[in-house]
Amino acid sequence: MTNSLPIPVIVNGAGGKMGREVIKAVAASPDMTLLGAIDHNLAYQEQDAGTLVGIEPLEVPITNDREGMLAMAAQEKQPGVMVDFTHPDSVYDNIRAAIAYGVRPVVGTTGLSPAQIQDLAEFADKASMGCLLIPNFSIGMVLLQQAAITASRYFDHVEIIELHHNQKADAPSGTAIQTAQLLAELGKTYNSPLVTETEKITGARGAEAGEGIRIHSIRLPGLIAHQEVIFGAAGQIYTLRHDTSDRSCYMPGVLLAIRKVLALKTLVYGLEKIL
Ligand SMILES: NC(=O)C1=CN([C@@H]2O[C@H](COP(=O)(O)OP(=O)(O)OC[C@H]3O[C@@H](n4cnc5c(N)ncnc54)[C@H](OP(=O)(O)O)[C@@H]3O)[C@@H](O)[C@H]2O)C=CC1
Numbered sequence: 001m002t003n004s005l006p007i008p009v010i011v012n013g014a015g016g017k018m019g020r021e022v023i024k025a026v027a028a029s030p031d032m033t034l035l036g037a038i039d040h041n042l043a044y045q046e047q048d049a050g051t052l053v054g055i056e057p058l059e060v061p062i063t064n065d066r067e068g069m070l071a072m073a074a075q076e077k078q079p080g081v082m083v084d085f086t087h088p089d090s091v092y093d094n095i096r097a098a099i100a101y102g103v104r105p106v107v108g109t110t111g112l113s114p115a116q117i118q119d120l121a122e123f124a125d126k127a128s129m130g131c132l133l134i135p136n137f138s139i140g141m142v143l144l145q146q147a148a149i150t151a152s153r154y155f156d157h158v159e160i161i162e163l164h165h166n167q168k169a170d171a172p173s174g175t176a177i178q179t180a181q182l183l184a185e186l187g188k189t190y191n192s193p194l195v196t197e198t199e200k201i202t203g204a205r206g207a208e209a210g211e212g213i214r215i216h217s218i219r220l221p222g223l224i225a226h227q228e229v230i231f232g233a234a235g236q237i238y239t240l241r242h243d244t245s246d247r248s249c250y251m252p253g254v255l256l257a258i259r260k261v262l263a264l265k266t267l268v269y270g271l272e273k274i275l
């Protein structure tokens with residue numbers, strides 16, 4: 001921090017599974033203050049954000065007035081941050097609106113297309129504004145991805161399985177897409193087939209994510225968020241697996257991103273870039 005004023009934080013998607021965790025984490029951080037809480041769900045309107053998440057009242061009523069919130073943040077002495085955990089359909093507009101008001105987006109919402117990410121990067125560049133897009137805020141996933149990059153030097157065959165709760169809107173997960181991208185960027189093609197494959201049921205071999213890497217998505221109640229990266233070679237299988245047992249695992253990464261985004265002038269994609 002450059003001065004002692006707390007960072008004003010707006011949480012968008014405040015009533016959701018992740019939004020609630022973020023409210024608790026921000027409220028417990030002395031260098032941050034919860035300025036606003038946005039959610040379009042009518043059930044939460046005007047409820048106090050702290051009361052909703054089971055902590056002390058924070059005197060921050062949940063609202064659906066995104067523009068009003070961003071305008072309020074723009075008046076603050078300290079630059080504001082909007083943390084977004086909403087929905088793939090709304091996140092693009094939310095990010096553009098925040099940047100237009102001079103509020104830095106820290107985005108966990110997945111499902112943005114490559115074209116949307118490119119467009120947002122150009123928009124952030126023109127505004128000289130930091131914007132963080134983080135498909136996965138857990139340190140364990142960064143370590144898994146680094147291990148996968150190392151393994152890919154020695155294995156030519158790999159498939160990704162991602163497993164999530166069945167309220168997830170997008171497939172494959174943003175994390176699986178990023179993991180496949182990290183492996184595809186290494187300049188090799190994986191999984192050259194030994195036979196001509198025929199899918200008897202469309203989708204049986206998963207989605208092709210580039211350079212031959214396949215992603216398989218599983219959705220079941222009882223799951224939270226899990227990913228396996230499975231490497232195969234003659235006579236051996238090497239499996240990397242990450243399991244989320246509680247969404248609090250994302251909070252150190254979210255708080256770090258809130259602090260780091262203030263010093264950025266451009267869009268940055270991936271937690272590993274700010275560690
Ligand atoms: N990067 C990471 O580490 C993680 C990312 N995620 C991602 O975050 C996103 C949210 O996940 P999660 O919290 O589980 O989802 P939830 O559905 O539990 O929460 C989303 C909340 O946002 C509300 N909402 C949806 N659209 C809007 C909008 N346009 N304006 C305001 N509020 C809105 C929803 O209301 P309603 O239900 O009425 O639509 C809901 O209250 C997903 O894309 C998920 O993949 C999740 C976990 C970790």
Ligand SMILES: O=C(O)C1=N[C@H](C(=O)O)C[C@H](O)C1
Nearest residue numbers: 110135136168173174175225
């Ligand atoms: O929807 C979720 O829950 C999660 N979404 C993110 C993704 O799509 O990768 C991150 C994590 O997997 C949890």
